[in-house]
Amino acid sequence: MNKSISNIFSGEAVFLDKANVDTDQIIPKQFLKSIKRTGFGPNLFDAWRYLDKGDLNSDNTKRKLNPDFILNHDLYKSCNILITRENFGCGSSREHAVWALTDYGFTTIIAPSFADIFKNNSYKNGLLLIEVDKEKIDEIFTQITEKKTINIEVDVHNQFIYLEEKQIPFELDDFKKKFLLDGIDEVGFTLQHQNKIEDFEKNYKKTVPWLFK
Amino acid sequence: MNNPNPKTLYDKLWDTHFVGSRSDNGDLLYIDLHMVHEVTSPQAFEGLKIKGIVPRRVDSIVATVDHNVPTTDRSKGLSGIKDSISRDQIQALQINCHDFGIDLIDLKDLNQGIVHVVGPEQGFTQPGMTIVCGDSHTSTHGAFGCLAMGIGTSEVEHVLATQCLVMNKQKNMRISINGPLKKNVFAKDLTMFLIGKIGTAGGTGHVIEYDGSTIESLSMEGRMTVCNMAIEAGARAGMIAPDQKTFDYLKSKPHSPKGNEYETALKYWKTFHSDENSNFDTVHNFFAEEIEPQVTWGTSPEMVIGVKDRIPSKEDYTSQTERNNFEAALDYMGLNAGDSLENYSLDQIFIGSCTNSRIEDLRKAAEILDGNVISKKIKRALIVPGSGLVKKQAEEEGLHETFISSGFEWREPGCSMCLGMNPDQLGEKERCASTSNRNFEGRQGHLGRTHLVSPAMAAAAALAGNFIDISS
Numbered sequence: 043m044n045k046s047i048s049n050i051f052s053g054e055a056v057f058l059d060k061a062n063v064d065t066d067q068i069i070p071k072q073f074l075k076s077i078k079r080t081g082f083g084p085n086l087f088d089a090w091r092y093l094d095k096g097d098l099n100s101d102n103t104k105r106k107l108n109p110d111f112i113l114n115h116d117l118y119k120s121c122n123i124l125i126t127r128e129n130f131g132c133g134s135s136r137e138h139a140v141w142a143l144t145d146y147g148f149t150t151i152i153a154p155s156f157a158d159i160f161k162n163n164s165y166k167n168g169l170l171l172i173e174v175d176k177e178k179i180d181e182i183f184t185q186i187t188e189k190k191t192i193n194i195e196v197d198v199h200n201q202f203i204y205l206e207e208k209q210i211p212f213e214l215d216d217f218k219k220k221f222l223l224d225g226i227d228e229v230g231f232t233l234q235h236q237n238k239i240e241d242f243e244k245n246y247k248k249t250v251p252w253l254f255k
Numbered sequence: 256m257n258n259p260n261p262k263t264l265y266d267k268l269w270d271t272h273f274v275g276s277r278s279d280n281g282d283l284l285y286i287d288l289h290m291v292h293e294v295t296s297p298q299a300f301e302g303l304k305i306k307g308i309v310p311r312r313v314d315s316i317v318a319t320v321d322h323n324v325p326t327t328d329r330s331k332g333l334s335g336i337k338d339s340i341s342r343d344q345i346q347a348l349q350i351n352c353h354d355f356g357i358d359l360i361d362l363k364d365l366n367q368g369i370v371h372v373v374g375p376e377q378g379f380t381q382p383g384m385t386i387v388c389g390d391s392h393t394s395t396h397g398a399f400g401c402l403a404m405g406i407g408t409s410e411v412e413h414v415l416a417t418q419c420l421v422m423n424k425q426k427n428m429r430i431s432i433n434g435p436l437k438k439n440v441f442a443k444d445l446t447m448f449l450i451g452k453i454g455t456a457g458g459t460g461h462v463i464e465y466d467g468s469t470i471e472s473l474s475m476e477g478r479m480t481v482c483n484m485a486i487e488a489g490a491r492a493g494m495i496a497p498d499q500k501t502f503d504y505l506k507s508k509p510h511s512p513k514g515n516e517y518e519t520a521l522k523y524w525k526t527f528h529s530d531e532n533s534n535f536d537t538v539h540n541f542f543a544e545e546i547e548p549q550v551t552w553g554t555s556p557e558m559v560i561g562v563k564d565r566i567p568s569k570e571d572y573t574s575q576t577e578r579n580n581f582e583a584a585l586d587y588m589g590l591n592a593g594d595s596l597e598n599y600s601l602d603q604i605f606i607g608s609c610t611n612s613r614i615e616d617l618r619k620a621a622e623i624l625d626g627n628v629i630s631k632k633i634k635r636a637l638i639v640p641g642s643g644l645v646k647k648q649a650e651e652e653g654l655h656e657t658f659i660s661s662g663f664e665w666r667e668p669g670c671s672m673c674l675g676m677n678p679d680q681l682g683e684k685e686r687c688a689s690t691s692n693r694n695f696e697g698r699q700g701h702l703g704r705t706h707l708v709s710p711a712m713a714a715a716a717a718l719a720g721n722f723i724d725i726s727s
Contacts, residue, residue, distance in 0.1 A: 059579065061576050061577075061580050062456075062557075062580065064555075064693075064695045066674075066695040066696070066698050067695065067696060067697075071675060071676050075340040075341055075344050075676065077297035077298065077301075077343065077344055078298065079298045079408075089701065095701040098340055099340075127576055128456060129455060132489065133693060134674075135391040135405040135406060135407055136295065137298075138408075140407070155459060157489065158489070158491045159391060159405055159407060159486075163407035163410075166410070167409070215280075216281075217277065217421065221279075228413060229308065229413055229416045229417065230306075231279075232277065232283065232413065232416075232419060235275065235277055235278075238275040239285075239417060239418060239419060242274040242285055243418070246285065249523070250520075252516045252519070252520055253381075254312075254314065
């Protein structure tokens with residue numbers, strides 16, 4: 043929506059060492075019954091984060107945390123950058139997954155690859171996704187295992203991340219960059235091109251009249 | 256004569272719907288059909304209301320309730336739903352459809368059902384269309400030669416307001432499968448086999464066109480099953496060029512064009528196929544004879560084996576990440592490396608979902624169950640038809656009597672235990688043979704264990720109490 047991100051920012055990173063993290067894990071189905079866009083943060087990775095089963099009526103502050111889950115470690119409780127393995131966000135199209143990640147406080151996710159629908163949902167909500175080679179992710183994993191914490195600086199405009207004096211470039215579509223940085227309302231922006239849509243529709247209607255009732 | 260500019264099916268769908276590029280290089284793709292359900296739409300409608308915008312083309316929208324609905328007695332309608340949060344979400348859709356004048360196929364309507372079953376059987380889904388829905392299994396509709404994609408809620412709002420989806424063109428992938436399928440090997444086995452081969456990220460950044468003699472031999476129902484799981488191969492859209500089977504299927508459907516309009520549409524539909532020598536960025540070829548009845552053993556659809564194969568071992572994986580994933584999956588599923596899946600007892604059976612809840616699926620299950628009773632080991636066996644029309648057809652054919660007398664529960668249509676948003680769920684550590692599409696951790700219930708299979712395998716496993724080889 044209208045949330046923009048800073049051009050340059052830095053943060054502490056946490057490494058979730060799993061591949062193919064699906065959106066059912068990011069936010070389980072029982073929380074999809076909410077008709078709001080907010081409040082999903084406490085239930086991010088719910089089944090991994092808590093030892094019991096929660097639902098929309100649970101008081102999350104009273105639930106027992108899973109001490110083995112990385113986000114529950116004291117060192118990583120205030121991290122805003124998530125580093126993980128390939129194909130993050132696969133599965134269901136639920137945008138609630140992105141709402142949960144941003145509501146929790148993540149600004150950026152770094153991984154070798156992301157699922158297509160998740161990618162689209164992310165930039166619309168000011169969540170920056172950075173694709174980095176598998177080998178580089180392995181290097182980061184080694185570093186974070188040794189040092190416990192690492193700080194990462196992200197330069198969105200120039201498309202670099204800086205990590206322990208290393209500069210790593212990343213790709214970002216023009217239109218996604220614009221939305222992330224400017225945080226503009228996408229519906230309003232597209233409606234500025236309304237003439238194009240009307241012209242197309244006029245011609246298209248002649249080709250497929252049966253699709254217009 | 257050589258075509259100087261051969262196009263793929265996807266190229267043609269893209270070109271016929273390309274509106275133009277925005278000033279930021281985001282491309283606008285015109286959307287013909289927008290299907291809406293209760294779970295991913297409330298925030299989108301709220302967005303419209305806040306902005307004071309109405310949907311651009313109400314005639315392009317169809318709504319139904321499916322994810323949250325109970326599959327038991329529905330005679331009391333909305334007030335019969337015990338879970339108040341589910342009830343609120345369904346009511347929100349009713350109110351939004353009423354406020355914006357959108358057709359809603361509601362809870363007590365005979366045509367109600369899973370959105371991806373309803374679209375085709377009502378004839379909303381037609382070749383050459385672009386179709387979106389806030390649900391990743393929208394890829395199902397690609398079986399009719401459409402570009403059909405799952406979208407997020409912000410995109411739902413955007414399409415409602417502008418009739419366009421913003422994206423850049425993706426790559427073309429062709430998967431060709433040739434030859435006859437073996438006995439008791441079905442479209443579901445085929446699509447799971449392909450995911451096992453190319454992986455759950457194999458199709459990322461692509462749309463997949465399936466072709467070859469095996470695909471041509473499938474019924475429309477089978478083709479829908481194949482395209483349904485394109486998303487499990489990482490592709491937002493899967494598609495199959497329309498042919499005579501497609502055109503015959505559509506002829507009598509309520510919302511397909513009729514009379515002269517059908518003839519005009521038919522000419523148009525026939526242009527949607529990949530031209531000879533068209534260019535695909537990625538190509539895969541398989542032979543149907545390689546495919547055995549498939550069963551997933553792990554927590555990702557790519558973790559799949561033939562029913563006669565052994566569960567993999569750590570040594571089968573090279574990287575540490577893969578080994579970690581393997582061990583986590585095995586542990587979650589309560590299985591031993593190298594074991595046969597036949598050694599594990601099942602607790603529940605689920606036949607349903609947008610992958611396998613159509614009449615052909617139910618007929619196959621009934622054929623195997625006919626005159627037999629399910630194993631005493633099975634605590635619950637559910638058959639959930641994909642729509643009210645599928646249910647009616649099955650009852651006219653007497654299939655429900657076979658199901659009930661064999662020990663299955665015969666339910667009302669909905670998504671049900673595919674994702675367990677309604678009361679149909681697995682208990683902790685319960686093992687289930689399911690005809691759905693995702694075996695993710697907790698998908699069918701907290702700590703539940705899902706094995707994805709075809710309806711025939713699910714029925715056979717219900718009788719045996721465990722998986723068995725149905726190929727011989």
